[in-house]
Amino acid sequence: MSSGPVHERQRERERNDIRHDEQGDEQGDEQRHVSEFYARLDRLRAEVRGRLEGVLAARGLGHQGLAERDIAAGELARRAAQLDAVENGLCFGRIDLRDGESRHIGRMGILEDGGEFEPLLIDWRAPAARPFYVATGRRPENVRRRRHIATRGREVTGVLDEFFGAGPEGAGPGGDAAEAALLAAVNSPRTARMTDIVATIQAEQDAIIRAPHAGILVVQGGPGTGKTAVALHRAAYLLYTRRERLARSAVLIVGPNPAFLRYIGEVLPSLGETGVLLATVDRLFPGVTPTAAESPAAAELKGRAAMAEVLAAAVADRQRVPEGEGRRVLHGGRRVLLERDAFLRARRLARETGLPHNQARPVCHDALLDSLADRVAGRFAVDPVDGGSLLSAGDREEIRADLAGDPAVLAVLEAAWPALTPQRLLAGLYSSTARLERAAPALTAEERALLHRPAPAHADWTAADVPLLDEAAELLGPDADSERAAGQRAEAEYGERLALAQEALDVAYGSRDTDFADEEDGEEAEVLSAFDLLDAQALADRYAEGDHRTAAERAAADRTWTFGHVVVDEAQELTAMAWRLLMRRCPGRSMTLVGDIAQTGEPGGAASWERVLAPHVGDRWRQAELTVNYRLPAEIAAVAAGVLFRIDPWRSTPRAVRSTGVAPWRLAVPRAALAREAARLAAAEPGSVALIGPASLRGALARAAGEGVAVLDPRQAKGLEFDAVIVVDPAAIVAESPSAQAGPHRGLNDLYVALTRPTQRLGLLHPDDPAGTPPAGLTRLGPPARPL
Numbered sequence: 001m002s003s004g005p006v007h008e009r010q011r012e013r014e015r016n017d018i019r020h021d022e023q024g025d026e027q028g029d030e031q032r033h034v035s036e037f038y039a040r041l042d043r044l045r046a047e048v049r050g051r052l053e054g055v056l057a058a059r060g061l062g063h064q065g066l067a068e069r070d071i072a073a074g075e076l077a078r079r080a081a082q083l084d085a086v087e088n089g090l091c092f093g094r095i096d097l098r099d100g101e102s103r104h105i106g107r108m109g110i111l112e113d114g115g116e117f118e119p120l121l122i123d124w125r126a127p128a129a130r131p132f133y134v135a136t137g138r139r140p141e142n143v144r145r146r147r148h149i150a151t152r153g154r155e156v157t158g159v160l161d162e163f164f165g166a167g168p169e170g171a172g173p174g175g176d177a178a179e180a181a182l183l184a185a186v187n188s189p190r191t192a193r194m195t196d197i198v199a200t201i202q203a204e205q206d207a208i209i210r211a212p213h214a215g216i217l218v219v220q221g222g223p224g225t226g227k228t229a230v231a232l233h234r235a236a237y238l239l240y241t242r243r244e245r246l247a248r249s250a251v252l253i254v255g256p257n258p259a260f261l262r263y264i265g266e267v268l269p270s271l272g273e274t275g276v277l278l279a280t281v282d283r284l285f286p287g288v289t290p291t292a293a294e295s296p297a298a299a300e301l302k303g304r305a306a307m308a309e310v311l312a313a314a315v316a317d318r319q320r321v322p323e324g325e326g327r328r329v330l331h332g333g334r335r336v337l338l339e340r341d342a343f344l345r346a347r348r349l350a351r352e353t354g355l356p357h358n359q360a361r362p363v364c365h366d367a368l369l370d371s372l373a374d375r376v377a378g379r380f381a382v383d384p385v386d387g388g389s390l391l392s393a394g395d396r397e398e399i400r401a402d403l404a405g406d407p408a409v410l411a412v413l414e415a416a417w418p419a420l421t422p423q424r425l426l427a428g429l430y431s432s433t434a435r436l437e438r439a440a441p442a443l444t445a446e447e448r449a450l451l452h453r454p455a456p457a458h459a460d461w462t463a464a465d466v467p468l469l470d471e472a473a474e475l476l477g478p479d480a481d482s483e484r485a486a487g488q489r490a491e492a493e494y495g496e497r498l499a500l501a502q503e504a505l506d507v508a509y510g511s512r513d514t515d516f517a518d519e520e521d522g523e524e525a526e527v528l529s530a531f532d533l534l535d536a537q538a539l540a541d542r543y544a545e546g547d548h549r550t551a552a553e554r555a556a557a558d559r560t561w562t563f564g565h566v567v568v569d570e571a572q573e574l575t576a577m578a579w580r581l582l583m584r585r586c587p588g589r590s591m592t593l594v595g596d597i598a599q600t601g602e603p604g605g606a607a608s609w610e611r612v613l614a615p616h617v618g619d620r621w622r623q624a625e626l627t628v629n630y631r632l633p634a635e636i637a638a639v640a641a642g643v644l645f646r647i648d649p650w651r652s653t654p655r656a657v658r659s660t661g662v663a664p665w666r667l668a669v670p671r672a673a674l675a676r677e678a679a680r681l682a683a684a685e686p687g688s689v690a691l692i693g694p695a696s697l698r699g700a701l702a703r704a705a706g707e708g709v710a711v712l713d714p715r716q717a718k719g720l721e722f723d724a725v726i727v728v729d730p731a732a733i734v735a736e737s738p739s740a741q742a743g744p745h746r747g748l749n750d751l752y753v754a755l756t757r758p759t760q761r762l763g764l765l766h767p768d769d770p771a772g773t774p775p776a777g778l779t780r781l782g783p784p785a786r787p788l
């Protein structure tokens with residue numbers, strides 16, 4: 001009977017049913033575990049909130065006790081936020097080891113109730129969780145089974161198993177489940193917020209996240225290889241393993257623009273980490289918010305390392321020695337000559353201290369006052385016997401003090417060595433062609449003209465000015481004016497605090513818990529309130545003394561803060577001056593820098609990591625490479641590869657992790673119809689969609705595009721991703737790129753960035769005239785037709 005295959009199929013069906021049942025049991029089993037984790041999480045939350053309420057309700061505390069209460073309340077509030085943040089996907093995996101032990105892996109560690117302190121759920125960052133990420137058929141790391149647990153809310157929706165070595169079915173090393181979990185993650189629709197990858201971190205990524213390297217680690221990788229994801233998970237890992245140190249010094253994460261920071265802003269909180277400062281470089285000079293725009297050429301010039309020398313020369317140039325015989329000072333109705341030599345000597349003495357300009361200023365001023373006092377004293381009677389002065393030391397001191405209080409004298413001292421703020425120095429430099437010539441003789445006249453701007457208003461800074469202000473702050477040191485201003489600010493704040501404290505006490509008094517019966521009985525109410533124990537001043541002092549901000553909050557307000565670790569994303573875009581600023585913020589040089597040289601868009605950005613880092617750390621840095629593309633399907637990666645080849649034929653393209661079978665398309669339309677067509681095509685795309693075009697088209701595209709369609713130029717699109725992307729007028733993207741002048745293929749970098757944003761679908765829309773012809777690398781893909 002030839003029913004063999006049928007029987008086979010029947011048996012197969014039965015086997016599948018059995019496995020399905022088993023799977024159902026397994027899912028139920030996991031549901032019980034997961035429910036237990038959530039129950040424990042709920043108890044932890046209730047406990048923390050209870051403690052927080054208790055702490056806040058504490059009464060009758062002394063000065064010290066209140067300060068401690070605030071610190072405890074801050075910590076408990078942060079803990080509560082951490083517990084809230086891990087709600088989604090609390091547990092996502094499990095490993096069963098050969099010796100029978102099984103471990104559940106999750107976003108945070110949870111211990112058993114009841115004093116046993118057995119781990120119930122293991123934090124993904126703990127060494128015990130590592131085999132979940134790195135076990136392979138060849139190196140199973142003692143793992144028998146790896147299980148991916150999918151959840152929706154608190155419900156387990158599926159389990160996917162891989163067996164290593166001889167599993168229960170005698171299967172060999174399984175990779176299907178891991179691949180299925182990964183594919184589900186990379187295929188999921190994208191929203192405006194990046195999500196974490198904690199459930200599917202791949203081995204090459206894990207090696208970087210947990211790298212023991214304490215110094216500078218560069219993570220180079222093509223678009224979509226998970227550089228951002230890896231950098232953020234590394235930050236979370238370091239916060240876990242070096243919590244003691246990093247909680248005090250904070251971690252700084254630098255991104256290319258505010259939109260990018262918003263995009264990645266949820267990742268660390270979802271991993272339970274909140275004490276991190278996210279910033280763009282131009283926000284790292286407290287008190288300055290750049291609002292002005294400038295040409296790419298000016299920004300590039302300001303980013304060059306040579307600007308450090310220009311600024312040092314600009315500071316030296318403000319330490320003036322008069323020409324000719326010197327300066328005549330009008331004092332007490334008479335003119336006194338302060339000779340040029342006296343100026344030269346005072347300047348030399350001040351410079352020899354090696355102190356920053358403002359701190360060396362008193363040395364110069366003192367020396368000038370001494371010379372001037374000598375001059376004035378010399379006018380008085382000279383001892384005929386020994387030729388010495390007849391004035392006593394006290395007389396001389398009086399003369400000196402008199403000179404030091406004379407505004408005319410002070411003006412001369414100030415002109416010789418003025419107190420400077422970074423803002424005054426830079427504004428003074430930019431607004432004077434003479435000063436620019438003296439400070440920047442090595443620049444060409446055209447370059448100096450790029451820096452020149454007539455008396456800029458103080459608030460009128462550009463992003464590229466910020467690293468220069470920071471450099472200037474280093475050269476100048478704190479100035480007496482700003483210290484005085486800080487003192488005044490502190491006084492004003494104290495006044496405010498005092499008023500607030502008084503108000504708070506008034507409110508407390510008004511709403512005090514008074515037991516009238518007791519009062520009638522002539523007894524005091526039993527419950528003590530704040531106003532019983534504090535007066536407004538003591539309350540204000542308490543706030544003044546205890547700084548209850550987190551390390552990240554304090555770091556944000558302090559230019560001289562040094563971070564325990566710095567992560568820089570899109571690191572290829574930073575200029576040499578920006579690197580100088582960042583290196584000052586991290587003297588320990590514990591840094592993770594992620595980027596892709598092929599995507600460099602800024603004219604002042606990096607051409608190689610060696611060139612960026614050598615001035616700061618020589619060759620004391622390590623590079624890791626990411627090679628798998630998780631964002632682009634193979635079909636889109638092939639198009640991007642054509643452009644990458646033009647940028648750098650030697651650079652290898654990352655291997656796409658999946659193929660969707662959806663080919664990118666290309667369409668040519670009349671130039672006048674470009675924006676309208678782009679909007680129409682974008683509206684037809686399901687999911688998240690972006691139109692990426694040259695900056696000059698942004699306005700027209702934004703007007704035409706419907707709601708929910710992101711309209712960006714390549715610079716704004718950096719680091720972001722969408723389900724579908726339509727690249728509009730690629731030739732103009734290349735031509736308009738600010739870096740087009742910086743090298744033969746630099747304009748193509750912007751196009752490369754645009755092409756590498758979609759996770760599912762890519763379209764190319766271009767004008768049907770010769771100027772609109774897509775650049776080489778794309779044209780080789782054939783004439784416009786749909787699909788491409």
Ligand SMILES: Nc1ncnc2c1ncn2[C@@H]1O[C@H](COP(=O)(O)OP(=O)(O)OP(=O)(O)O)[C@@H](O)[C@H]1O
Nearest residue numbers: 185197200201202223224225226227228229630719
């Ligand atoms: N192990 C992983 N599991 C699931 N998704 C991943 C994994 N690694 C990366 N991804 C996803 O791939 C996408 C690209 O990652 P990411 O943005 O970090 O790449 P990138 O290298 O920084 O790209 P670009 O250079 O374009 O900024 C993201 O959606 C990220 O979540």
